[in-house]
Amino acid sequence: MKLHFIAIGGSAMHSLAIALKQKGYEITGSDDIIFEPSKSRLKNNGLLPDEIGWDETNIHQNIDAIILGMHAKADNPELLKAEELGLKIFSYPEFIFEQSKNKTRVVIGGSHGKTTITSMILHVMNYHHKNIDYMVGALLEGLDNPVHLTTENDFIVIEGDEYLSSPIDRRPKFHLYQPNIALLSGIAWDHINVFPTFENYVEQFKIFIDSIVNGGILVYNEEDPEVKNLAENTENPIRKHPYKTPDYFVDANHTILETEEGDLPLEVFGKHNLNNLAGAKWICQHMGVDEADFYEAIASFKGASKRMEKIAENNATVIFKDFAHSPSKVKASTAAAKEQYPNRKVIACLELHTYSSLNTEFLKEYKGTLDKADEALVFYSPEAVEIKKLEEVRVDQIQNAFGKPNLQVYNKPKDFKNALFQKDLNNSVLLMMSSGNYGGLDLEELKGLI
Structure with a gap:
């Protein structure tokens, strides 16, 4: 063909x-x-x-x-x-659906966490040598390609993105998969250029739940009120399994999951990732992996590419690169860094790079998202605003929107770099959150600071 x-x-x-x-x-x-x-x-x-x-x-x-x-x-x-x-x-x-019509389709949806949850599932399956098809949005250790399609595998796990399918097909991608098993992690308004109101955005997830095949399964995060409401009120004849963040604690900068088998040290951290883990466990159980085998495998999961990815560390400093850009992700990542390293200074850097984040109306959604950081720097490019044909964004608008005292805002790459490179990084966590590159910042040069 x-x-x-x-x-x-x-x-x-x-x-x-x-x-x-x-x-x-x-x-x-x-x-x-x-x-x-x-x-x-x-x-x-x-x-x-x-x-x-x-x-x-x-x-x-x-x-x-x-x-x-x-x-x-x-x-x-x-x-x-x-x-x-x-x-x-x-x-x-x-085309993914065409390739998987005769398979059990497992679709992971939600405004946040879907790449990590999908990656967790694939890690567990790979660890136990269970062959499945998949489509995930990030490179993962142990897998040579984020998409794998065969004729013979029974299951396919698909990361279900809510953005549009193509320039001539304006349906969200995750409406097209018709899952047998689905997961919904959370709903936090995003893609304002496509979904101009929160209500319109939430409607897409209702349609997703309605697209689950009759008798299928929905695994959902009961701690998210919008998700809980949609799951409990759907008229689709499906089985429903709620999940919530499991018990855990942080000891000496290590996250420990409390299980019936005993305490389990993890490579990942943050409440949002423990919540993701609970959802992944339910899905893996529906795919034939029992709880004990799930825990054995997940202990070695180090995270998806660009999701709280540790890029440098010494005795006094650690630097993370994170794909976070939406308000919910920024808040979760910043809080996770502070929880994991409570005795260190957290320096959070955020680039406003997407259409939504540079929209003057949407900016207010960022209020409080950097509060857990001890110091915070925000970078944006006026050229990116112009290219996206948006209203001009001013430095004072960003400062007011975040509502964080002493927030440092930069709109020139050189000024941002100078401010960052002058920071005292001793006994600190540097969190670099962006879907861009801060106007050309060299991360290798940044690593040289520690």
Whole structure:
């Protein structure tokens, strides 16, 4: 089968392309820009386009189907040619569903925690040599590709993103999977450019619950009031299993989980990650892994890539890189750092980089999110605001929105770097939260500070 990927450079798209080539499909692709690590991974798998850019001659009748990425626009010349020729066009979630129609589909949804929960499940399955298919949003130790598709495996575990499927399919991705088993971790308003009100955003998760097949299973976080309300009031005839944060304590900068088998030291930390662990345990039990085997495996889980990832440490200082950018994630990560290292100074750095975070109306959602930090720095780029065609954001607006005394706000990369590099990092935790790169900050140079 011949498939052509329009916007092959996307994080999920390029991983799907690699997985399908490994499965035996003939793959071509195009994109107008490809960043690392997608570029190197495509090149290593013989899938990097010869030329960067769109070319309608890439599209012809010999192609069996097009897989269309969100990065492409509706007027993309290759897409227009495919539509003219009447070729079958899939978004990548549509194609994942096509590949998993005859499998037990396990879909992990929620505004936060879904990558970590999915990664925990995959770690446990990999530890116990249980072969499953999967699609996760981050690289994970022990797995060579975030997407794995076979003909023979019974289960597929899918990270269910609520963002749109493609430029011509405006449905959230997780509406397309029709799960047999689903998990819902939490609801905290995000993607304001697509879901302009909180009520509209919450509605997407109601639709997700309604999409679970009759007689299926919903595992849900009962500590989240929105999730609890949706789960308890759904009319979908499904089985429901609530979960909550298990008992744990922190001792000498180590998190210990209390279990019936005894105390279990963990590699991950933070209340939000213990809550994630409880959800992952339920899912693994539904997939045939008992509680004792789950605990044996999860003890060695070190986290998903870019999620509270320890990038440097000495006796006096530790530096974490975290993908956190939404208010709920920023608050959870900052609180986790302070809980894990109560006797150290927590220096939290946050880049406002996404459409939502740079929206003047949405900024108020960040109030109190950095309160647990001893010192906090926020960076944003006026150029990013301009590119996203948003209203100008002022430094004083950001300071007022967060409501944190002595919050330092910078809008020039050089000023942010100078302020950060002048910090006394002795006996401290440096938490770098961003989905960007702070205007070009070199993390290797940052590691050299300790």
